[in-house]
Amino acid sequence: MSMAAAAAFSVVEDPGRLVKRTAAMTIGVACAVLAIKYLAYMVTGSVALFSDALESIVNVVAGLVALWAVSVSYKPADSDHPFGHTKAEYFSAVIEGVLIVLAALLILREAWGAYLSPRAIEAPLLGIAINGVATAINLVWAQVLVRKGREHRSPALDADGRHIMADVVTSVGVLAGLAIAGATGWSILDPALAALVALNILREGWKVVASSLSGLMDRALDAQEEARVREIISKYGEGALEVHDVKTRIAGRAIFIEFHMVVASSMSVGAAHVICDRLEDALQAEFDGARVLIHVEPEAEAKQVGVPVI
Structure with a gap:
């Protein structure tokens, strides 16, 4: 087959369709991770694992918002928006940052309740194993999102990826803490870990919002x-x-x-x-x-x- 004929059969995928498909897949991954993390919480009753699952709810909502924003951003320019709609993705990142802050406040509330009424963690090893599966899935998908976000200059995908990567770091800390709590019987570690989760995602939420506001202010190239x-x-x-x-x-x-x-x-x-x-x-x-x-x-x-x- 000649090169010309081969070129005729080759199909170059539309970047917009690829980005939108990635955003849609993020919702499915987030739902699966949420279900796994919630199962880990049900098995153990750990407020730290509950806080980890609660953050995954944010990932689901953020995925829906990102899909909407990406779809809008790829609309062609029109008379009302002669320069296009590409800035729509920044709004997604801002909304995601706000959701992260709300999740952190809810986690702090749960942590305070668990501190006032400590409870023993049931089946910690099984809970750690279940949550570890969810963390591994998040790690792989976060890397995919960050790579695709940079490749296609998509603030929504990049923000989603960085948020999920922060979720991975949080989960690893939670799992390590639960292992220590299970070995020592120190139930106070459970709410303490939940509070650390909240503080960590607050920090990540601020970074996401700050980056998006910088883009809305017409930031120059580096x-x-x-x-x-x-x-x-x-x-x-x-x-x-x-x-x-x-x-x-x-x-x-x-x-x-x-x-x-x-x-x-x-x-x-x-x-x-x-x-x-x-x-x-x-x-x-x-x-x-x-x-x-x-x-x-x-x-x-x-x-x-x-x-x-x-």
């Missing part, structure tokens, strides 16, 4: 990526006298790059357009789907003649 933008402009800006006022911003998975390009006053519009096309193609090749805006100026507007990029 320093390394901005340096790469300038390198590309310098390399492919042949024919221009200088480029200045380089600005970048991130809106979900969308990247916006804009700058002023100074050319000789005698240069034709067509020649200047050729330079612009070359720069746009190079930047979009490096930053998939980047939206590039170039303002062409005559040499009288130069800020520092002879410097390609400032």
Whole structure:
């Protein structure tokens, strides 16, 4: 079969469909993990395991919100939203952060009740084994979400993945504490562990909200990526006298790059357009789907003649 024929049969999956399918699968995984963790709680009666299960309820709700946000973010631009809907994913992350805080407060309430009325933990080894299965599932899926979130620049998937990874760390701590409590008979460890779970997810909730608010405020590319933008402009800006006022911003998975390009006053519009096309193609090749805006100026507007990029 020729390469052309092979290409005809190959199917490149739509990134939006892949992201939405991943978000939908997250809901199923979260429901399965919730059921397993709740079983561990029923077996042991441990308030720490109950708090771990309660956090999984947040994962289910957050998964539903993330699926909605991802679906909205991939809607095409329209007259009311000419720059698209990519920022919708940030709202998902903010809502997830709020849910995390609410879960932490509920866990603290349960921990306080267990502290006032301590109770022995039943079948701790069986509970640890059951919860360990749920933790292993979460560990694998969190890594998948973080990887997919970064690959497709999806704040919703990335926030979900980081939250679930925090859940994994919490679960490992809970399991270790329950093992100690079972071996020593110190029932006070159970509510103490629940309180630590609450404090840990409060910290993670703050990180998720802070990251999302940064995105809503049109955060620029990181320093390394901005340096790469300038390198590309310098390399492919042949024919221009200088480029200045380089600005970048991130809106979900969308990247916006804009700058002023100074050319000789005698240069034709067509020649200047050729330079612009070359720069746009190079930047979009490096930053998939980047939206590039170039303002062409005559040499009288130069800020520092002879410097390609400032």
